[in-house]
Each structure stands twice: as C-alpha cells, then as structure tokens.
Amino acid sequence: MAVLADPTRREVLERLRAGPRPVNAIAAGLPVSRPAVSQHLKVLKEAGLVEERSEGVRRIYSVRREGLLELRVWLDSFWIDALDAFKLEAEKSYKAKKGKR
Amino acid sequence: MAVLADPTRREVLERLRAGPRPVNAIAAGLPVSRPAVSQHLKVLKEAGLVEERSEGVRRIYSVRREGLLELRVWLDSFWIDALDAFKLEAEKSYKAKKGKR
DNA sequence: TGCTTCCGTAAGCCATAGCTTACGGTAAGC
DNA sequence: GCTTACCGTAAGCTATGGCTTACGGAAGCA
Known part of the structure; x- marks a missing residue:
C-alpha cells in the first residue's frame, strides 16, 4: 500500500504498463536521475509488483x-x-x- | 492515495467504520496520543474520507x-x-x- | 586488452511526516 | 464564576524517504 504512495513510483509503474523496458528507457523523461529509478524499481520488485530479467548488459523490467x-x-x-x-x-x-x- | 499510506490513519478509519465516534473513543487503545489522532482526522477530513459534527463539547467523526x-x-x-x-x-x-x- | 555502455549500490543531504508536550478555547456542571 | 472534561493547534524533535553524486562491476565491441 505504501508502495503506491509515491508519485514517482506510480509513474514508473505507468511506463511499465506499456510493456517491458530497460532502466534507461524508464528513466528517460522522468524528472529524477537514473539511480533514483533503480531504487524505486527495487522497492517495486520487493513488493512483487514488478519483475526483472537480464538481457545482456540490460535489465528488463516488467509488470508482474x-x-x-x-x-x-x-x-x-x-x-x-x-x-x-x-x-x-x-x-x-x-x-x-x-x-x- | 497517500492518505491511506499511513497505518495509524488506516487504523483510525477502521475504528470509524464501526460507527461515528468522538475523538476520545478513537484514540483509546491506539498506541499514539490523542493529538496525533486529531491530526490524522484532519488529514482524513481534508481528503473527504471523514466528516465532523459537533455535539456539545465533543466532536463526532464519521466515515464519509x-x-x-x-x-x-x-x-x-x-x-x-x-x-x-x-x-x-x-x-x-x-x-x-x-x-x- | 582497453573502452564504453548499462546498471546496482553506498554515502550523504534535505525535506517532510508523524509524534509528543504544552497551551488555549469552549461547553457543561457545580 | 470556577472547575473539569473535551478537543484543536502550535512548536519542536526525530526518523525516514527520496534524491543526488560517486563509485564499481559486468557485458559487448574495438
């Protein structure tokens, strides 16, 4: 529940809804830095709302x-x-x- | 959305679900002080989730x-x-x- | 073997949320 | 009028969350 409280985190989720994306693509256009997005993704992952898959050097995230x-x-x-x-x-x-x- | 993020606030809401109550009754048994509850009630009221009615010296709150x-x-x-x-x-x-x- | 891209993590900063104590105001009862 | 029970609000403290910068590791490519 607290996971959805943060607007940035909801925005990340929104972008993921359009399909799986690497971190770079998610962070592009967002008003925060890439590491910040990484941190949000970590939270979302721990909450079970998102899953991660490695593809070469990229980490592809998708909604779970x-x-x-x-x-x-x-x-x-x-x-x-x-x-x-x-x-x-x-x-x-x-x-x-x-x-x- | 952020309104529901806080556990104490959800607890307050829970207690209110059983019916309208004065602040005293809501705060009784909660691990926080009465003024803290007052503050939460203010937030809930501003969010439109709760309404307030005066009854003598008491303020009766109820779910909206x-x-x-x-x-x-x-x-x-x-x-x-x-x-x-x-x-x-x-x-x-x-x-x-x-x-x- | 370098060089570059992609990314996670650590460290530190800062604003804010939530709490407490303290105070003041209002209604009821004497 | 005085006291007592309610309650809201102000002030101040502290923990925490979210952010940034800085660093380092892993994979592709020359």
Whole structure:
C-alpha cells in the first residue's frame, strides 16, 4: 500500500504498463536521475509488483500480473468491509430514528 | 492515495467504520496520543474520507460515504488500466512469438 | 586488452511526516 | 464564576524517504 504512495513510483509503474523496458528507457523523461529509478524499481520488485530479467548488459523490467492481482484483492477486501460497515451503520441509525418516532 | 499510506490513519478509519465516534473513543487503545489522532482526522477530513459534527463539547467523526466511493472509482480506473495494459502486452508478445514460428 | 555502455549500490543531504508536550478555547456542571 | 472534561493547534524533535553524486562491476565491441 505504501508502495503506491509515491508519485514517482506510480509513474514508473505507468511506463511499465506499456510493456517491458530497460532502466534507461524508464528513466528517460522522468524528472529524477537514473539511480533514483533503480531504487524505486527495487522497492517495486520487493513488493512483487514488478519483475526483472537480464538481457545482456540490460535489465528488463516488467509488470508482474500476480502482484497486481494480489494488490487488487487486498484493496477490494478493504473496500467491501468499509462499504458494508457503512451500510450497517446507516441501517442502524435509520432504525434508531424509526424507533424514536 | 497517500492518505491511506499511513497505518495509524488506516487504523483510525477502521475504528470509524464501526460507527461515528468522538475523538476520545478513537484514540483509546491506539498506541499514539490523542493529538496525533486529531491530526490524522484532519488529514482524513481534508481528503473527504471523514466528516465532523459537533455535539456539545465533543466532536463526532464519521466515515464519509461519498469520499469512499470517489476513492473506489479512482482506484478502479487505475486498475482497469493496469490490467488492460498487461493483457494487451501479453497478447502482443504472444503474437510476436507466433509470428516467429 | 582497453573502452564504453548499462546498471546496482553506498554515502550523504534535505525535506517532510508523524509524534509528543504544552497551551488555549469552549461547553457543561457545580 | 470556577472547575473539569473535551478537543484543536502550535512548536519542536526525530526518523525516514527520496534524491543526488560517486563509485564499481559486468557485458559487448574495438
């Protein structure tokens, strides 16, 4: 969750969505230096959102589908709980008002 | 998005899901001080995830349904884009392989 | 064997987030 | 009016995250 908090990191992810890319290509155009991107990639990799493959001297990074899905599931449960709780609460207060009348 | 990054803030939100509560009740049991909770509530309020109502000397906070939904929509679009892009990429590489044969 | 490109990592800097303590303001009860 | 329970805000500290520069290792190419 904290992984998605940083805008630069989200931007890196965005660029990766268009397909696998070497670090160079990802960093090009970004307002931060290449090492910074490397560091972000490391975090993303540890979070399981990205995977790395060597191709000669290059490291090709790509989005990791399973990681995305896991995150999706996590977020969804967070959600459903939240909305359900809200619904319950709403009903409760409704009944309370109703009872008062 | 950054709003959900902090664990304490998520915890505050969790407690609020069970229904509206005064600051005191929210802070009770949390490992941080009451003013810290106040500060988190301020952030949550500015993010539109929570709303505040005065009741005598107490401030009752509750989850704001619309805020939750907005966040939901935002997250969903992030998602759909991500998975779609992944799918496209997968198909592309598949066709590439197929073409090579 | 050099030279060059690509990249990860270490070291250090700096801004910011989150926390605490301290204070002040407001409502309720006496 | 005085006190007491709530709570927000200001000030200050500290840890941490993100960045940069600098370095070094690995692979291709002359």
